[in-house]
Amino acid sequence: MRRVTADLHIHTCLSPCGDLSMDPKRVVDRALRAGLDLIAICDHNSTGNCAAVMEAARGKKLCVLPGCEICTAEEVHVVALFEGLEEACGFQGYLDAHLSGTNTPEVFGYQIEADAEGRFIGECTDLLMGALDQGVSEVAEAVRHSGGLVICAHIDRPSFSVISQLGFMPPDLAPDAVEVTLPGIHGGFDLAQAAGFPVVTASDAHYPEDVGRWTTLLDVEAPAFAELSMALRGEAGRAVQGFEGLQGVASSWRSA
Numbered sequence: 159m160r161r162v163t164a165d166l167h168i169h170t171c172l173s174p175c176g177d178l179s180m181d182p183k184r185v186v187d188r189a190l191r192a193g194l195d196l197i198a199i200c201d202h203n204s205t206g207n208c209a210a211v212m213e214a215a216r217g218k219k220l221c222v223l224p225g226c227e228i229c230t231a232e233e234v235h236v237v238a239l240f241e242g243l244e245e246a247c248g249f250q251g252y253l254d255a256h257l258s259g260t261n262t263p264e265v266f267g268y269q270i271e272a273d274a275e276g277r278f279i280g281e282c283t284d285l286l287m288g289a290l291d292q293g294v295s296e297v298a299e300a301v302r303h304s305g306g307l308v309i310c311a312h313i314d315r316p317s318f319s320v321i322s323q324l325g326f327m328p329p330d331l332a333p334d335a336v337e338v339t340l341p342g343i344h345g346g347f348d349l350a351q352a353a354g355f356p357v358v359t360a361s362d363a364h365y366p367e368d369v370g371r372w373t374t375l376l377d378v379e380a381p382a383f384a385e386l387s388m389a390l391r392g393e394a395g396r397a398v399q400g401f402e403g404l405q406g407v408a409s410s411w412r413s414a
Contacts, residue, residue: 167360174267183276192370196381213274235311259285314342
């Protein structure tokens, strides 16, 4: 086994609230500088920049998982992680079928598609800041149907979390993990509300300096989707072993 440092919730310039400097190349460069072994790309309601980040990391000591951060009909944020691009692209069809509206960049922010070199190549016009017409349990079922992992995002925050929006964990949801911010883990949140599910933390980075700000430590054979899945289940000696935060790093993270 080896100790792996993972940041499982990172946005790119495709997210309307993501800084335009969060292009695929810069995300990978920052992840390597932060000493990360495993990252996941989780733009709002889209997997569109995942391929470019994975390409930017090719040949480097960094595993990139494709994913997205979904906003359900109840405005609960759910992180979905996939093993590869085939699964992520298949799930994109589900997102496209259940998300409506057109983005207004001047209001919600620009949604930039970029290549592995960091060049801007297009702009997504869908309203990625919007909510799907599917409830949280329906979204979780669709993620699992595509072979993905379901993580309830930032459940300690006062908005866009399963706790803030519903007040409880739906019995039929059964996520693979719940995400709690590091300050929450260190005393600002009653972990009993994690309902006994595995707990992870991540940066939810929207700015380059936040990549790797908060991380989850895993004991696994290698930084990979299958190994992460086993660690969350506590199988075959794999496990979530703790959490870390970078010291002395100025953060632009906002709790809203």
